[in-house]
Amino acid sequence: MYLSSREMDAIAFEHHLTSPQGQRRIPAGAFTATVDGGACCDQIALSLTVEGDRVTDAGFDAHGCGAATAAGSAAVTLVRGSSVLEAARIGAAQIAAELGGLSLGKLHAAEVAADALARALGAAVRERGRVSAPAGLAAGRTLVAMSGGVDSAVAALLCARQGETAAVTLELWSDRENDAERSCCSASAVAVARSLAHSLDLPHFTIDLRDEFRAGVVEPFIASFAAGETPNPCVGCNGHVRLDAMLDVAARLGAGQLATGHYARVGESGDPAGPLLRAAVDPAKDQTYMLAALSPASLDRMRFPLGELTKPEVREIASAAGLPVASKADSQDLCFLAGTNRARFLARHGDLGDGAGAIVDRDGNVLGGHHGQHRFTVGQRRGLAIAAGEPLYVIGKDPDRNEVTVGPRSSLRTTRVHVRAARLHRAGVRVDRVKLRYRSRPLECRLAGAGELGPGRHAALELELAEAVDGAAPGQLACLMDGDLVVGWGTIARANSGARYRESKSALRTSISA
Numbered sequence: 001m002y003l004s005s006r007e008m009d010a011i012a013f014e015h016h017l018t019s020p021q022g023q024r025r026i027p028a029g030a031f032t033a034t035v036d037g038g039a040c041c042d043q044i045a046l047s048l049t050v051e052g053d054r055v056t057d058a059g060f061d062a063h064g065c066g067a068a069t070a071a072g073s074a075a076v077t078l079v080r081g082s083s084v085l086e087a088a089r090i091g092a093a094q095i096a097a098e099l100g101g102l103s104l105g106k107l108h109a110a111e112v113a114a115d116a117l118a119r120a121l122g123a124a125v126r127e128r129g130r131v132s133a134p135a136g137l138a139a140g141r142t143l144v145a146m147s148g149g150v151d152s153a154v155a156a157l158l159c160a161r162q163g164e165t166a167a168v169t170l171e172l173w174s175d176r177e178n179d180a181e182r183s184c185c186s187a188s189a190v191a192v193a194r195s196l197a198h199s200l201d202l203p204h205f206t207i208d209l210r211d212e213f214r215a216g217v218v219e220p221f222i223a224s225f226a227a228g229e230t231p232n233p234c235v236g237c238n239g240h241v242r243l244d245a246m247l248d249v250a251a252r253l254g255a256g257q258l259a260t261g262h263y264a265r266v267g268e269s270g271d272p273a274g275p276l277l278r279a280a281v282d283p284a285k286d287q288t289y290m291l292a293a294l295s296p297a298s299l300d301r302m303r304f305p306l307g308e309l310t311k312p313e314v315r316e317i318a319s320a321a322g323l324p325v326a327s328k329a330d331s332q333d334l335c336f337l338a339g340t341n342r343a344r345f346l347a348r349h350g351d352l353g354d355g356a357g358a359i360v361d362r363d364g365n366v367l368g369g370h371h372g373q374h375r376f377t378v379g380q381r382r383g384l385a386i387a388a389g390e391p392l393y394v395i396g397k398d399p400d401r402n403e404v405t406v407g408p409r410s411s412l413r414t415t416r417v418h419v420r421a422a423r424l425h426r427a428g429v430r431v432d433r434v435k436l437r438y439r440s441r442p443l444e445c446r447l448a449g450a451g452e453l454g455p456g457r458h459a460a461l462e463l464e465l466a467e468a469v470d471g472a473a474p475g476q477l478a479c480l481m482d483g484d485l486v487v488g489w490g491t492i493a494r495a496n497s498g499a500r501y502r503e504s505k506s507a508l509r510t511s512i513s514a
Contacts, residue, residue: 009100020073025059033119042068046116050124053131067109074098075113088203118206133254139163143255148192151261158305167197168205172213173336216241222350225374228399229475239293265307277486282310292479292489357402379471412471417463422490428453435479
C-alpha cells in the first residue's frame with residue numbers, strides 16, 4: 001500500500017511511532033536478524049520465537065529515521081501470534097498497509113523491516129518449525145525453490161495451480177565484489193524471489209546458508225584448484241548442500257515434496273532402490289548432469305515441473321501469467337563468481353595468488369611461463385602464449401611444482417577415464433554411457449569389471465570408452481548413465497589426485513581457522 005503523503009493514514013503511522021510494539025525487547029530463545037539499508041541508513045533488528053507452527057512472540061530494535069521504528073513496530077504487530085505460513089506472507093506491502101500507507105520516501109523502512117522479518121523467520125523455522133501437513137489434500141503441500149529467475153518462477157506458478165504451495169530461497173554467498181544483480185544467491189536475488197512469491201500469493205521463506213555453502217562448496221572448490229583439478233561446484237552444491245537444506249525445511253513445513261526449476265525428470269519411481277534422474281525433454285536445457293549427485297532418497301521427495309517443457313514454452317507460460325521475469329536472461333556465471341573472475345576469487349578467498357611457474361612439453365623442456373597452474377584446465381588451448389609449429393593444449397598439471405604440461409591434441413586422446421569417490425545407484429552393468437562435461441554429449445562406454453560392481457560407494461572405477469575423447473579434466477563430474485537415466489556418478493581423477501585434494505582442503509581449513 002504505497003500512497004502519497006496526503007493519502008497516508010497519519011493516525012496509524014503515529015500510533016506505531018509513539019507507541020512502538022515490542023521495541024527493545026528480545027524474547028527468550030528468540031532468533032534475531034539485523035538488516036541495514038535505505039536512504040536514511042536505517043537498521044532494524046527483528047527478533048521472534050517459533051514453537052511448532054506459530055510465531056509465539058516478537059520484538060525489535062531500530063536505528064535511523066522514525067519510519068524505521070514505525071515499520072519495526074508494524075512488523076511485530078503483524079507477526080506476533082500468527083501461524084508460520086501467515087508470517088511468511090508478510091512483506092513490505094503488508095507492513096506499509098499496517099502503517100496506513102507509506103509515501104515513496106518512507107517505503108524503504110518497510111522493505112528493511114520485511115527483510116529482517118523474513119530472515120528471522122527463516123532461521124527460527126529451520127531450527128524450531130514443525131508445521132503439520134495439510135489435512136484432506138491428496139496432493140499435500142509442496143515447497144518450491146525460487147531463485148528470482150524465470151524457471152523457478154514458472155515452477156512455482158505450476159505448483160500453485162496444482163495445490164498448496166510455499167516458496168523458499170537460500171542466501172548462499174555475500175561478497176562486496178560480486179554483482180548482486182547477476183548472482184542467483186545474493187541478498188538482492190533473495191528479495192526478488194520473495195517479491196515474486198508474494199505476487200503469486202505464496203508464503204516465502206528466506207534461509208541463510210552462507211556458512212554451509214562456504215564449507216561445503218567454496219572450500220572444496222578452492223582445494224580442488226590447489227590440487228591441480230578443475231572442479232564443478234554446482235554438482236556438490238546440489239548434491240549435498242543446497243537441496244538437502246531445502247528438503248529439511250520442507251519437512252519442517254509439512255511439505256511432502258520439494259520442487260525446483262531444473263530441467264530434469266524422474267524415472268524408475270517404483271524401484272525398491274529408489275528413483276533415478278532422467279534427462280529432460282529439452283536436450284539444450286537438460287540439467288541432470290548438475291543434479292547427478294542427488295541420492296535416490298532425495299529424489300523420491302522431489303518434483304521437476306519443467307522436465308517436460310522447453311525453454312521457449314517456459315517463457316510463454318511466464319509471459320501469459322504476467323510474470324515480470326518472463327524475459328529475464330539466464331544466469332551464466334557460477335553464483336559466487338558473478339561480477340568477479342576466477343583468478344581474483346581464488347587469490348582473495350583461497351590465497352591462490354600469482355606464482356611464477358613453467359610451461360613444459362612432455363619431455364620436460366621449458367617452453368614458456370605462467371602465473372599459476374590453477375589458471376589452467378586440461379584440454380585448454382587459449383592463453384598459453386607459446387609460439388609453436390602446431391597448436392598446443394594443456395595435457396597435465398603438477399601443483400607441487402606449479403608446472404603445466406602441454407602437447408599436441410593427440411596427446412589428449414584417451415579411451416580410458418579413471419574416476420574416484422564414485423557412487424552407483426544400480427548395478428555396474430547398466431552403465432552404457434557417460435557425460436564428462438556439462439554440455440558435452442554422452443559417450444558410449446562400459447565400466448571395467450562391471451559384472452562385479454554393485455550399487456553403493458566405490459573408491460575408484462575405470463571407464464572404457466567406445467571412442468577416444470580429447471581429454472577428461474580431473475575434478476569434473478563423470479555422470480554415469482543407462483540411456484537417459486543417471487545410474488551413478490564420480491569425480492574424474494588423475495594419479496594421486498585424491499590424496500593431493502585432501503591435503504589442499506586440510507591446508508585451506510587450517511589457514512582459515514588461523
